[in-house]
Amino acid sequence: MSAETGSATGVASEGRTYIDQFPGEARLVRTAFWSSFVALGIGGLMGLVQVLHRADVLRVIDSTDYYAVLTLHGVLLALTFTIFFLVGIFTWAITTSLDRGLEDLRFTWAWYGLMAGGTALAAIPILGGLTDAVEMSASVLFTFYAPLQAHPLFYLGLALFVVGTWLAGLDWIRSYLAWRRENPDERIPLPTFMVLTTLGFWYLSSLGVALAVVVFLLPWSLGIWEQVNPLLTRTMFWYFGHPVVYFWLMPVYMMWYLMLPKVSGGKLFSDPLARVVFVLFLVLSTPTGIHHQYLDPGIAEGFKFIAMTNTMFLLLPSLLTAFTVVASMEHGARQRGGTGTFGWLRALPWRDPVFTGMALAGVMFAAAGFSGMVNAGMNINYLVHNTFWIVGHFHLTVGTAVALTFMAVTYWFLPQVSGKRLWNRSVALAQVVLWFVGMVLMSNAMHRGGLDSVPRRTAEPQYRGFEIEPTLGTMAELDAQIVLGGTILFVSLVLFLVVVVMTGLGDRVDDLPANEYAETLSGPEDAPLVLDNLKLWVGIAVVLVVLAYALPLAAIVDRGGLFGPGGSPFPVFVGCLEPTVSASVAFLGDHLPAAVSGWW
Amino acid sequence: MRISPAGLLVVLAFAVPALVQARTVLAFAGVHVSPLQTVLIGLLVLTAVVLWAVAPGSGTEAPSEPNGG
Amino acid sequence: MSSIEREIGHDEYDPVGTLALIGLYFLLLVVLWTFTYFVEFLGGDLTVVGTLL
Amino acid sequence: MNVHTYEKVWLGAAMVLIVFFIASVTYGAIGAGVAMVDDSEETIDPDTLGEDDRFGDPRVEQVGDDEYEVYAVARTFVFQPDPIEVPEDSTVTFYITSGDVIHSFSVVGTNANVMVIPGEVATMTVEVDEPGEYGIVCNEYCGPGHHDMEGLLVVQPEDEFELEDDE
Structure with missing residues (x-):
């Protein structure tokens, strides 16, 4: 009940930044951030190329090469950018909240190296798809549905990357166990609790994609298996493909729970409810993936309905989060002198890019909540499945809730892990606001286009035999909105990288704020002990997964066989596409000047 | 200034989606506004917000101020 | 933090503003869902019907 | 708590x-x-569609008063048959399968939208009313020519409709 209890920070770290406390770990976090930002820069540039290409404003690549660009965009932003940033944040969370360094930094650098090496291996064939010079390609997009077949290096790199994240998890668990031995009776600090619950569903779900890749797809791409069952590997992908979005989202929730109250000038409203939320994610994230397959033949309607109810209940932790996080902000605003039912909003620190970025990300996530609810609905999926609506949705979730929060907290973390002052707060503030405006324009038009059946994942949504007619307005104005939004987003991205690089070029200073996170109004002593029983929750998660997946998987294998009812691989290798691709652009530079002058 | 420059920036940012959505909502109600008109009305609204913000206020400065971030 | 004007403890804090904001969000969700499901979706053409019905 | x-x-x-x-x-x-597309159809070998009774010759068939069945195949990067012609005021059941990779069969501006997975037969029954033309797109990425994959669904006035005979 006490108002002053809360997090365990500040005990040994009074007035010290993270790099002062843990120089070795700070170096790892910094390196992970840089890997993440390189992916963000390249992936974002690819996004601009796609926006201009789809709207037929500027086509610097051949349409057949669009899918290599799209693969790069999806893999770099959805996996590389997010997960490298995540390992940085989780390392910070474990070390800060347990107040102890990692057990062995050599092991830490080993998993980092595995993740980086895996990324590089996967990137080689993806980049190969952009040039005729190399006979390899992996234009299979982020989902790599068989029988589309990538070069074996793509699957190998992916597998190594996932194994790298598993070892990272072991590293953090090792820290936790060491801490537990020394503190047998203490509550798990909230940040560590968040890391451990996230790891629970990450191990559970990524096992599915690892099996799909190692047992089926990699041997198949090497010619060991002649065929695979496309519905089976697709189902195994989505078994992982939905929880992975929570893997990106959990570090964001962690930031909303730990940093947002602090920068608002308040305290976290409730530690127990934060724990409840993370337990719900652990338990419910995985048995929901079939909602990506509502329109798949070969899966009975009943299984789809079960996936839907699980998915709908997964709304609960997010809706609870909305309340807790806003209430924490309001607490800060009222402590800063805010009054009134809505007037307190003015008392929030809008000048602080860390706050404003996270708050705007939260607003966009609320909007994404709605389109996500539609995506979760079973039969209404006929309206939106695989349309531009979906693209609009996940640009609000991973593209804003996650990306904008990561960018905003970078403005707090970068000084912490480098000991350097943030280069320019005003540019940082403009950057987060621009991201918000650009994404509003782009995702709004994407949602509207989707309702009119504009497909996702296509180089040219213009057809010969018919035209797609929007219910309101014209396709040209939707395109214009998307191009404008995409361009603003790219400008914002460049500003972000400028701030990051300029900060990195600065000098060490010693008057930075200390490394700490928000205290709580209602602390862990109010949380029932059972919440910390992670074995129990993992057990329940496994049972739910078995209930949701055993029968559908058995039915798929029973109907089509482990290796499918037949069908040949369809390699997306450059060599196979000689007639179309030979005419295409080998180097961007060849055509860029001509295309630009033609456009003007 | 009635609100801080940062506050103004955020208010303007929120005005953009409101304007974009208002056009869609009005169209459902049978009121059709062309893109050009939307841009013009939008500029008017944004200018009005800026003028309101920079006009000499009642003297109550916004409580937001620089703090460690 | 320098800008804190007063400390508000757990028992004296009622997040009225939060309740108001989230109530508006709730209403918005109900209206948008109703429109999207019953008008955009069920009101659309070529709805897929089961052979038994 | x-x-x-x-x-x-x-x-x-x-x-x-x-x-x-x-x-x-x-x-x-x-x-x-x-109704949701489900698992009511047997699996099929995508490599031997040519010998299949239904998909060897993609076509529209009349199966009752105002009831039609469409056997359609999606391949990189075409739909067969194209165009698909059905009469107004009829109930049409689509049976769609793939000869190679995963596609979709999505009738633009409508709720008729289904994944086409090699080895599986997707079925959906829709009711068509007035004459008109609908575009069909593949909305799942299926290879470098994905954006060229399109078809047409033509709903014809009752008096103009006739099934094409295979001599």
Whole structure:
């Protein structure tokens, strides 16, 4: 009940930044951030190329090469950018909240190296798809549905990357166990609790994609298996493909729970409810993936309905989060002198890019909540499945809730892990606001286009035999909105990288704020002990997964066989596409000047 | 200034989606506004917000101020 | 933090503003869902019907 | 555990919302009769579609008064048959399969939208009313010519409609 209890920070770290406390770990976090930002820069540039290409404003690549660009965009932003940033944040969370360094930094650098090496291996064939010079390609997009077949290096790199994240998890668990031995009776600090619950569903779900890749797809791409069952590997992908979005989202929730109250000038409203939320994610994230397959033949309607109810209940932790996080902000605003039912909003620190970025990300996530609810609905999926609506949705979730929060907290973390002052707060503030405006324009038009059946994942949504007619307005104005939004987003991205690089070029200073996170109004002593029983929750998660997946998987294998009812691989290798691709652009530079002058 | 420059920036940012959505909502109600008109009305609204913000206020400065971030 | 004007403890804090904001969000969700499901979706053409019905 | 009253109120409202969503989907399934594509069809070998009774010759067939069946094949990067012609005011059941990779069969501007997975036969029954033309797109990435993959569904006036005979 006490108002002053809360997090365990500040005990040994009074007035010290993270790099002062843990120089070795700070170096790892910094390196992970840089890997993440390189992916963000390249992936974002690819996004601009796609926006201009789809709207037929500027086509610097051949349409057949669009899918290599799209693969790069999806893999770099959805996996590389997010997960490298995540390992940085989780390392910070474990070390800060347990107040102890990692057990062995050599092991830490080993998993980092595995993740980086895996990324590089996967990137080689993806980049190969952009040039005729190399006979390899992996234009299979982020989902790599068989029988589309990538070069074996793509699957190998992916597998190594996932194994790298598993070892990272072991590293953090090792820290936790060491801490537990020394503190047998203490509550798990909230940040560590968040890391451990996230790891629970990450191990559970990524096992599915690892099996799909190692047992089926990699041997198949090497010619060991002649065929695979496309519905089976697709189902195994989505078994992982939905929880992975929570893997990106959990570090964001962690930031909303730990940093947002602090920068608002308040305290976290409730530690127990934060724990409840993370337990719900652990338990419910995985048995929901079939909602990506509502329109798949070969899966009975009943299984789809079960996936839907699980998915709908997964709304609960997010809706609870909305309340807790806003209430924490309001607490800060009222402590800063805010009054009134809505007037307190003015008392929030809008000048602080860390706050404003996270708050705007939260607003966009609320909007994404709605389109996500539609995506979760079973039969209404006929309206939106695989349309531009979906693209609009996940640009609000991973593209804003996650990306904008990561960018905003970078403005707090970068000084912490480098000991350097943030280069320019005003540019940082403009950057987060621009991201918000650009994404509003782009995702709004994407949602509207989707309702009119504009497909996702296509180089040219213009057809010969018919035209797609929007219910309101014209396709040209939707395109214009998307191009404008995409361009603003790219400008914002460049500003972000400028701030990051300029900060990195600065000098060490010693008057930075200390490394700490928000205290709580209602602390862990109010949380029932059972919440910390992670074995129990993992057990329940496994049972739910078995209930949701055993029968559908058995039915798929029973109907089509482990290796499918037949069908040949369809390699997306450059060599196979000689007639179309030979005419295409080998180097961007060849055509860029001509295309630009033609456009003007 | 009635609100801080940062506050103004955020208010303007929120005005953009409101304007974009208002056009869609009005169209459902049978009121059709062309893109050009939307841009013009939008500029008017944004200018009005800026003028309101920079006009000499009642003297109550916004409580937001620089703090460690 | 320098800008804190007063400390508000757990028992004296009622997040009225939060309740108001989230109530508006709730209403918005109900209206948008109703429109999207019953008008955009069920009101659309070529709805897929089961052979038994 | 110490949960604020307002938060309890919100928890209740969130549950109401979730139940409302599930209830509307259930109404759509039972009340409005919207069926999901399911596992009612046997699997099929995509490499030997040419020898199959139904998909060897993609076509439209009349199976009753105002009832038609369409056997369609999606391949990189075409739909067969194209165009698909059916008469107005009829009930049409599509049977769609793939000869190679995963595609979709999505009728533009309508709810008829289904994944086409090699080895599986997707079925969906729709009711068509007035004459008109609908575009068909593949909305799942299927290879470098994906954006060229399109077809046409033509709903013809009753008096102009006739099935093409295979001599």
